[in-house]
Amino acid sequence: MAGQVVAKRPASPFDFVMVDGESGDVSTLSAPSDQMTPWIDPTAIKLRHRIGRGAFGDVWLATHHRSSEDHDEYHEVAVKMLHPVKEENIRDVLNRLSDLIFKCQGLDTVCLLYGLSVINNRICIVMQFYEGSLGDKMARLIGGKLSLGDVLRYGVDLAQGIMDLHAKGILILNLKPYNFLLNRNDGAIIGDIGIPYVLLGVLFPSTDMARRLGSPAYMAPEQWQPEVRGPISVETDSWGFGCSILEMLTGIQPWSGKSVEEIYKLVVTKQEKPHIPSGLPPAVENVIVGCFEYDFRSRPVMADILHAFKSSQNAVSLDGSSTGLGSRMIRDKPGGGGYTEWFLAKDHLQVGDVVRSRKAMNSCSPKNMDVPEGSVVGLERDTDQDGYVLVRVHGVHDPLRVHVSTLERVTFGLAAGDWVRLKKEEKKHSPVGVLHSINRDGSVAVAFIGLETLLKGVYTQFEMAKPYCVGQFVKLKSSVFSPRFDWLRRRGGDWAPGRICQVLPNGCLVVKFPSRLSIGREDMSFLGDPAEIELVSFETSPGLVKKYQHVEDFHWAVRPLLIALGLFTAMKMGLLVGKKVGRGRLKGKDPLFQNDGQKGDVRQGAVAGDSSGNGNAAWQAPKVANIFR
Numbered sequence: 001m002a003g004q005v006v007a008k009r010p011a012s013p014f015d016f017v018m019v020d021g022e023s024g025d026v027s028t029l030s031a032p033s034d035q036m037t038p039w040i041d042p043t044a045i046k047l048r049h050r051i052g053r054g055a056f057g058d059v060w061l062a063t064h065h066r067s068s069e070d071h072d073e074y075h076e077v078a079v080k081m082l083h084p085v086k087e088e089n090i091r092d093v094l095n096r097l098s099d100l101i102f103k104c105q106g107l108d109t110v111c112l113l114y115g116l117s118v119i120n121n122r123i124c125i126v127m128q129f130y131e132g133s134l135g136d137k138m139a140r141l142i143g144g145k146l147s148l149g150d151v152l153r154y155g156v157d158l159a160q161g162i163m164d165l166h167a168k169g170i171l172i173l174n175l176k177p178y179n180f181l182l183n184r185n186d187g188a189i190i191g192d193i194g195i196p197y198v199l200l201g202v203l204f205p206s207t208d209m210a211r212r213l214g215s216p217a218y219m220a221p222e223q224w225q226p227e228v229r230g231p232i233s234v235e236t237d238s239w240g241f242g243c244s245i246l247e248m249l250t251g252i253q254p255w256s257g258k259s260v261e262e263i264y265k266l267v268v269t270k271q272e273k274p275h276i277p278s279g280l281p282p283a284v285e286n287v288i289v290g291c292f293e294y295d296f297r298s299r300p301v302m303a304d305i306l307h308a309f310k311s312s313q314n315a316v317s318l319d320g321s322s323t324g325l326g327s328r329m330i331r332d333k334p335g336g337g338g339y340t341e342w343f344l345a346k347d348h349l350q351v352g353d354v355v356r357s358r359k360a361m362n363s364c365s366p367k368n369m370d371v372p373e374g375s376v377v378g379l380e381r382d383t384d385q386d387g388y389v390l391v392r393v394h395g396v397h398d399p400l401r402v403h404v405s406t407l408e409r410v411t412f413g414l415a416a417g418d419w420v421r422l423k424k425e426e427k428k429h430s431p432v433g434v435l436h437s438i439n440r441d442g443s444v445a446v447a448f449i450g451l452e453t454l455l456k457g458v459y460t461q462f463e464m465a466k467p468y469c470v471g472q473f474v475k476l477k478s479s480v481f482s483p484r485f486d487w488l489r490r491r492g493g494d495w496a497p498g499r500i501c502q503v504l505p506n507g508c509l510v511v512k513f514p515s516r517l518s519i520g521r522e523d524m525s526f527l528g529d530p531a532e533i534e535l536v537s538f539e540t541s542p543g544l545v546k547k548y549q550h551v552e553d554f555h556w557a558v559r560p561l562l563i564a565l566g567l568f569t570a571m572k573m574g575l576l577v578g579k580k581v582g583r584g585r586l587k588g589k590d591p592l593f594q595n596d597g598q599k600g601d602v603r604q605g606a607v608a609g610d611s612s613g614n615g616n617a618a619w620q621a622p623k624v625a626n627i628f629r
């Protein structure tokens with residue numbers, strides 16, 4: 001039966017036991033490898049009734065029986081029973097979950113997790129039973145919404161809880177009111193400790209589950225296809241937090257009434273954002289607006305959100321009533337050069353840092369070269385994104401006073417946003433990626449197509465790569481036969497050039513083909529792996545034909561327009577020549593016909609065939625058309 005007690009944990013009223021494979025429904029399982037695994041004997045759990053059913057499993061009210069030498073104890077617990085995972089993955093998931101449970105120990109902003117078990121071949125997370133969730137509370141209220149005061153108070157609790165989990169390296173990816181549990185003091189705690197994150201890459205027997213990386217209405221754009229449009233990062237939770245706050249304020253779920261496919265189209269393809277009510281304290285509004293930036297690097301992190309919510313709590317009237325929430329569209333992103341204040345706030349300059357002028361976002365060339373390279377020699381005050389720093393630049397006598405937002409830190413020759421190539425290629429992902437951060441010790445975080453999360457490493461693993469930016473024309477290298485993503489071909493068979501319309505955080509290029517007419521197709525964009533791409537430009541296109549082809553790539557109308565123009569010119573010329581010939585014959589003064597009878601005959605014949613000049617146009621047209629091919 002049950003094995004020996006292996007761990008006593010102060011945060012939990014239970015001891016954890018390991019089974020050696022004989023117990024209950026886990027006959028095929030031996031205990032997970034970690035000696036500290038919080039394993040609970042499934043025979044000690046009695047499921048009573050189901051509380052709810054979610055995308056990742058069911059939640060049951062259960063009794064946990066614990067017996068010692070002199071007494072028996074029965075505890076009311078909640079059991080989250082996950083949907084079945086493939087048998088070969090059970091051990092892996094258990095190990096990941098037990099790691100998660102130990103990381104969550106001692107966090108009072110997160111629901112108390114007791115241990116793991118497997119019942120009916122389904123992994124179970126045993127946790128404290130709480131009175132209910134914020135979602136349940138909202139469902140009982142008229143209009144289903146909370147007062148602004150309550151939203152701010154719960155918001156502070158939740159932002160703190162999320163921040164605590166982020167500090168442990170855990171992403172939640174499933175923030176929503178039903179996953180915010182209420183404790184005895186009516187405080188909000190995080191009830192889902194990152195199950196989608198734990199299940200990343202795990203195989204499910206059901207294909208529907210395989211697609212799920214969260215709850216669709218609350219999912220950030222990068223969350224839908226993290227290995228293509230990702231990676232997911234801490235700011236992915238900022239989007240989910242923003243959605244939850246909007247729901248608490250309005251009582252309406254984001255994208256209410258839309259199907260999963262419609263939400264995908266709105267959030268990922270059309271890049272739309274949920275409506276945000278007006279009348280919020282400015283700091284809260286500002287931070288919530290930031291939560292819905294498409295590029296997650298431009299969103300606030302939880303510390304920013306916590307700060308905004310805390311600072312706004314005093315601004316709300318004591319009875320906690322809201323100040324008349326209306327509805328309006330989210331305003332455009334603030335900040336110059338395409339950077340939001342949240343993006344800029346992610347790095348703080350220090351004396352001694354090497355810096356250079358910051359390029360405009362998604363631009364390949366620096367906006368100005370005030371500081372090609374310099375070092376920070378003084379801070380005007382504690383640098384935030386509104387501060388100035390003194391920068392010594394080689395060859396300039398006095399240090400320059402420069403606004404911090406126009407500078408980026410360069411460490412070991414690299415700055416956040418640089419394009420890098422992995423020196424030792426990995427099959428799993430693209431070798432070309434985008435640097436997201438570099439610490440002063442040389443540790444880096446890089447995003448690649450093919451990876452769901454940021455790759456952590458050291459700068460020596462990477463070399464600089466060619467940058468790509470919006471507006472450039474690119475095509476697949478001719479050496480690429482089976483590209484990572486679909487790509488269009490020209491009529492001749494070679495890869496068609498397209499124009500970059502967006503660069504995703506992992507370097508994935510969103511490309512449109514302006515040379516193709518897209519009637520009836522809402523989204524004619526394609527994706528490109530920068531490692532498989534090369535630049536196409538008028539200057540580098542060899543020969544006149546290629547140069548002309550590049551002009552055609554700018555717009556589908558170029559070709560028909562030029563054909564029409566060619567025909568028109570040919571017609572005009574035909575008419576002109578026809579008139580001249582006619583006049584020459586009449587007057588006998590045209591030297592062309594006087595000196596070269598043969599030439600004159602040919603043209604005369606052509607024109608003679610159709611006195612209106614159309615014959616001449618028909619004669620010219622095939623030549624014009626050939627050029628267009």
Ligand SMILES: Nc1ncnc2c1ncn2[C@@H]1O[C@H](COP(=O)(O)OP(=O)(O)OP(=O)(O)O)[C@@H](O)[C@H]1O
Nearest residue numbers: 051052053054055056057059078128129130133178
């Ligand atoms: N520890 C708990 N104590 C009390 N109620 C809980 C507990 N955990 C979850 N619940 C409640 O159980 C219900 C179902 O939760 P569950 O998390 O399965 O569903 P969900 O949140 O809708 O979906 P998902 O699987 O995406 O999290 C919710 O109402 C939730 O508040």
